[in-house]
Amino acid sequence: MTKDYSVELALVEGNPPLRELDEVISAPIDSRPSHKYHIALSITGSLLLIGAICVGLTFYYGIGMWGNNIPVAWAFGITNFVFWVGIGHAGTLISAILYLLRQHWRTGIARFAEAMTIFAVICAGLFPIIHVGRPWLAGYLIPYPNQHSIWPNFISPLVWDVFAVSTYLTVSLVFWYVGLIPDFATLRDRATNKIKKTIYSVFSLGWRHSNRHWVHYEKVYMILAGLATPLVLSVHTVVSWDFAAAILPGWHSTIFPPYFVAGAIFSGFAMVSTVLIFVRKVFDMEHIITLDHLEKMNKIILLTGSMVGYSYIIEWFMGWYSGSPFELFVTLNRAFGPYAWGYWIMISCNVFFPQLFWFKKIRRSIPATLIIVILVNVGMWFERFVIIASSLSRDFLPTSWHYFKPTLVDLGILFGSFGLFFTLILLFAKTLPVISITEIKGVIQGAQPTHGGEHES
């Protein structure tokens, strides 16, 4: 079917009455969980358990349980951290930037994306703590007055991280919650069960849908979006500085911030699509999360994917142009050294496959999309791994070079983090409205006055 993109599409196919929207969106919350749900939860739960056990081992015996060594003192731990922070970017981007750009099609997926952001950032935030092996000392990174009267070193990118990630998590949470308040109110008022009602009352803070509130509410939502946008860009910039601020060849590079941000959006969107494709099926919301949504997402994936590819090319250029033997060596070593396999996985998944999205057929085919976005996730994980492991394993002095091999514990923790992420997603989908009831109501046809409204719909 061909579409004329000059006219804005109906965001919700079939244009249902408002009350029906309530029904549809709160159906997962009211209904008892299905078989499918239980199976899914048990899978993610057991992954989570495996991860927990591995983390326990690490905390008791030490980082020695991992494959890390000197020179490769960072490996899976930080790779996973950067990966999850990256995933965490799509959400705020969709809800904030697209909001500022008046992209109304975002309403269908914004809530979900934000939730994913929060869960991803939670996963990410855990890793630096796991990574030090003695989490009870993580407090040293926080500037609190202590008996040594010593402070954190604000020059260190890791402290920047602490601030960036915690800020990002807090702001995302606030942003998300502010969006949820009116929905909580709606749920409260349609709740029959006493306990549910109390809970929703507490969370809704006694919201009354009053227009004396809406006027400020909309303003603040705009401000939050405005602040979240530079924040979302800054977070991965800071994360990229963990590497760019070091002197290690292959890390010490000025293109890292844009390169990392693009990568983050890239992987983030891929993850959102991956999850949405399942959610819209499981909770049959095809008419709210439409094919058009997915196609639009695929376009962004195509764009960011190309940006990432461009950065890879630039790296080669820099390797040659810097004139430093170390830089050149690192670039060559990545492609042809011991970690060549990782490098080529990364290239193929991040650069080649997304290019297929030039074809509309593939853009609009669910299975193809699914395969590609999963590949993109794999690719982006490997990008981080290659940057970290290959640069470290062969740095300045050839005498200290050594190859990194992950252990089972390493893998266990990686899978565990996925377990945690998807468990949270599932719980979220069952307890909160996965789509913003208020916003969706606001954008369906006939939701706004036909005359007198000084606005374009």
Add this chain to the structure above:
Amino acid sequence: MPEVDNDLNLNKDKENKDHDYWRSFRDLFRDKSLIEANQSEFAEGVKDDFEPSKLSGISRRKFLALAGASAALAGVGCSDYRSKGHIIPYNKMPEEIVVGNPNYYASTSTVCAHSCGILIKTREGRPIKVSGNPDHPVSKGKTCAKCEASILSLYDPERLKFPIKKNHNGEFNKYDWKPIDDEIIDILNKTGDKQIAFVAHSVISPSGKKVLDDFTKKYPNTKIYSYELFNEQNRNSAWEKCYGTDVAPLIKWNDAKIIVGLESDFLGTDGNKVETARLFAEGREVHNLEKFNRLYVAEGSLSVTGMNSDYRFRLRPDAQYEFVMSLLNEVSKSGVAVPLDAETLADYSLENFAGKYSLSKKNLKLLVHDLVNNQGASIVYAGRTLPEQVHIAVNLLNEVLGNSKLYRDDTSSINVLPLSKYEEFEELVSQINSGNVGVLIHYDSNPVFHLPHDLGYAEALKKVHVIISFSGSQNDSSVLGNYTLPINHDFESWGDAKTRTGFYSMQQPVIDPIFDTRQKEAILLTWLKGKPVVYDDMIYHKYLMDNWQNNIYPSLNSKMSFKELWVAALHDGVVIFDEAPQSYGSFNKNVLTELQSNSKASSNYLVVLRDSYQAGDGRFLNNGWMLEFPHPISKITWDNYAAVSHTTAKELGIESNDKILVEVGNRKLEIPAFIQPGAADKTITIELGFGRKTIGVVGTDVGFDANILRSKSGGVSHWVYQANKVYKGSGSHKLVSTMEHTMFAEALTENAAKKRKIIQEGTVKEYRKNPHFIETEDPEKMESLYNPHAYPGVKWGMAVDLNKCIGCGECVIACNAENNIPIVGKDQVAVSREMEWLRVDRYYSGTIDEPVTSNQLMLCQQCDNAPCENVCPVAATTHSPDGLNQMIYNRCVGTRYCSNNCPYKVRRFNFFNYRDHFKNSYQQSHLFSLVNNPEVTVRSRGVMEKCTFCIQRIMDARSEAIKEHRPLKGSDVRTACQDACNTEAIKFGDMNDKESEFYKKYRTHELGYYVLEDVNTRPNVTYIAKLRNTESEEV
């Protein structure tokens, strides 16, 4: 106080009236304060009754009262005080001990036959570190790694703690000394005319020898057999044949212009390395190019000596004879008179030789040229593993070149008890088999492991009824005996040693026997006293003193009283006196007949057995430090291996780690191979001392026992054999090393070190031509975003003279001992988690066949712009006012970011609590932990650590300086590595002291450069570029 005044006057008058006497000048002049002082003997406010209320605010008592009260309150308040156990002081404090301060005891190491003088550092009577005794005329304040590491075996939790005896079903049971002594004395008395055989290592103690003599006196049919796994017998016998005296002379290495080493690792394991290295390095003084020597080495596999050679020839040992003869031929051609008939020489042409073994003709010519033009200033030195014939030829070569000038005339070696010949051991075995040996005593030796297996010694032991083993712990020989008597460690023993003319070396204990052990001489003396057995732990001490008083002291004709001399001897650790060195006759022409027989090398595979840098002759196979000590050449730890050249590897179709089977005669060995750059083709070099069967937990399953390849009759020599078959074995065995070996493997990484200016080298000629050929960037001129911080006062710096560094790695062990560095074990080294703070980086350049080796000490560079500090989130590593890059262990949370950002990768991380992780917490046993330096933190897991320039030593020096009210000087501090360095390659000092030798001669030397200058970390470790003394102008 007016009244005081009055009676003062009264006194005055009175005193003036009668006798005018006074007690001091002040008294005489009626010093008022004094008189008051005399009247009230206590100071003001002290004598009056104690009432805090009355006391003045500043009263001491009031203060104490309040302090006491508040302390009591605090005590009550902090009810949850965690007890750290009792405080146990000395109840009779020894005069020499100040709690918290170290003491030093001069003693003598007997871990090898060289009797180096050592200083043992003790804290409150516990030995914690070994270093060299500067007063010792041979070792001159240096020791070898093994000596430093020997302290571990003192604190080895698996030491034998009491005598044990084998019962009828072959198990050993605990026994007391008394019954054992009784039994054995009876046995000894009952042996009758049967032989009592001692099997010992070389005896270097005159008094110890005397004990054996006394024993022999009482039991006339006693016979003493002594051996060393590696010995100088070939050299000495050759010398005897040539010059008539039984001990080959020592060499003036420092005076040699040209040194030719033939299969001799005289900088590593061959001879007294400590002395040789020092003398050799004197000829590598970059401030004195005139004296710069040139080293040629011809050897089968790369050795420490080979690494330091200016010209190196890959040569299988059995071709060495041909090589020497060809050299003789060549020098005779160039006009040096050689007393060999022409036709003998004619067989040997250097041309053909070079062709046959594909050696560089150019370099050989140069060698001959050098030898001829430096007659009397060159020395050719053959390795001890080479057959006698080679040594004779070498003696001849040196003779004709007039190199006997370089034989030392100030002192010569002495054998207190010459080693037994192999024939004697065959004799012993036949004696045993014919049942003529009643008692066999393993006198702190392990012959079952060391002697050639086809001697049948182990089997023969079954025929002896009484086998007594004196040993620190069960070994391969003692398990076959029926008594094992635990003996003292060196540091618990008395003794003396004589290995050279001109001095005695003294040994004194630094701690009472930790377990129920006895010194081996003491055991014998107790037996000699006969029944009733009364053991006195001073028995050998007394014996030693008597022997000195009666026999040695008179011979010294010293002016001191004996008592003084004895005390002084123990204090200094040596007694130096006038003694003529052994003189030798003229060259005996008759030996030339030995050179008639033309023995050319075969083309079979050749097995070369070498002394181990790590395990010694097996005595150190239970010593964690030595096993984890990276092999100086291959950097492999926890294993020995068969080093083969890569062509040979291709022939055999193997890679490194693959097992190969070596067959010599009917003896067979399966051992992993390792492709050693610069190894001669068809030569398989294996180090001995590994693969002991009976040993403690540390040495279990470490390495492979290559002794089994040896034969009593010997092959080419007792250490060089022609293999009749070598082929690929089944499976492989992972050799773990602290360095990757990919340098030659990839085009990417070839010559990386020089491309990256990590290693900068030149030649003497080049340096003469242009002293500033090293490419350095003056850090002061380099752009930096910020102004550097100022370091007033002392700023510590180090300089490493790569001309003197021979890459032996003694410093590594010294650092381990000083800084409580844990043993991590093979599994951890395999994943590159070794903990040594100090490493010797070894780089190859050139081709895999003719590698040029460069060594570089790598430790924390203490950068001014330390990249590690910027990235630490908790400021756990920062800069000290004296320019040190400090590591604050208990602040470290373990992000490991600092290690990532360290371009030198000198930081080490405790991935586990290694003391707990290694061999189920072997290192956590209380006894073992006594070896740790109390002044240094014992790091736990999750903590990053690194070299601190021995901060504890700096602090000691500083407090000394403060005590003496003088400024701290750079020369006040010596780091552990600096102390240990045999060649004084490591210099340490104050960079702000522009007058110091350190600053003038090293820090600002034109050959000095920093590693990775363009990273602009501004290191404080300067490297003095290595100069190779070659003809060409570039390396």
Add this chain to the structure above:
Amino acid sequence: MNRNQNSLYGVAALFDSPDDILKAAKKVQADGYKKYDVNTPYPVHGMDSAMGFKASKMGYVTLFFGFAAAAFILGFMWWTLAVSYPLVIGGKPFFALPAFVPITFEFTVLLGVLSTVFGMIAVVFNLPFNNHPIHDTNYMRNVSSDKYGLVIEAEDPLFEQDKVVELLKSLGSKNIELVYNPEEEKYSIFQPKFLVFLGIIAVLTACSTYVTLNKFMYLPPFDFMLNQNKGVSQEESSFFYDKREMRTPVAGTVARGYIPYAYTGETDPKEVLSNPLLPTKKVLELGQKKFLTFCSPCHGNYADGKSRLMGQFPPGPTLHSQRIINFTDGQIYNVITNGFSIMPSYKRQITRDERWAIVNYIRVLQRAQNPKPSDFTEIKEINKESGKNVPN
């Protein structure tokens, strides 16, 4: 919630379409009602102008707190790294501004967001407010789903129930509802329930803190580097039979710099050592200090035997007796070192140099006690120069 039927909160009307509600709102606003509110399930465009709102001022809150945060965090970082605990880190200056930019930015955003949202919800909206009259009304249930509602409060000056109802009807609302205020509920923090709750919280917090800090943190793996396995001075040893980590040196050994005293135990040796120290000012001062510390209690401040222990303890003899004056330095040293009759050995308390210094000081005392006539003249000379009046 149960309502008080006498106190009316207001009249609530429901409308079906955004257009109706917009119309209604305009009308009500035009009629001059002040205390009325419009509740819609989502913000209806144009409503703010219809109700005559001005643009929201929340932005200024964000602006102010954002800048405040930036200023604060910059100042804080400067204070910690340059004032409170300055450390040289990687050769950078104490106040390395470029490195502080990221944190400044993050903190600005954080505080900006939090202050804005908190300000809006708590201050402007005065939420949470769960017992507002219009909660739990049919009206509320509808407006939060699909209807559009308008409520006029009773407190409005123009409010008259019938008129209002009429007005709303006329605006086309089919569903009009009277909303009554809820019953006042009395809460006090002194309710026993609440106090008990507080108590429990307090106890739990105290216990958990205590256990964590005093017990938990001393268990592995948290006790890292707490007890390091190395021999520490004066520590109890679990290994050596006598429980001493400190060992005594082996009898007969000689430590560097401690050649044992040749005449140990001999009260009156044949030959003795000679004094290595010259009586310089420094030495004498040291000698005096040590003499007063160790010797004076028995021998008196002037070595005349008149000591403060007189009578409580067998007196030390005077050192001015001819016999002792005739002692060689070595003999006095020997007495200090080995002791003499009831005088114990002082070799452990007093180092060798100090002993020699004491010997020198004793010599001074002896000299002072038994001066030669020449000493007088000397002293007089000295004092003349120093201008002291000298009695004769």
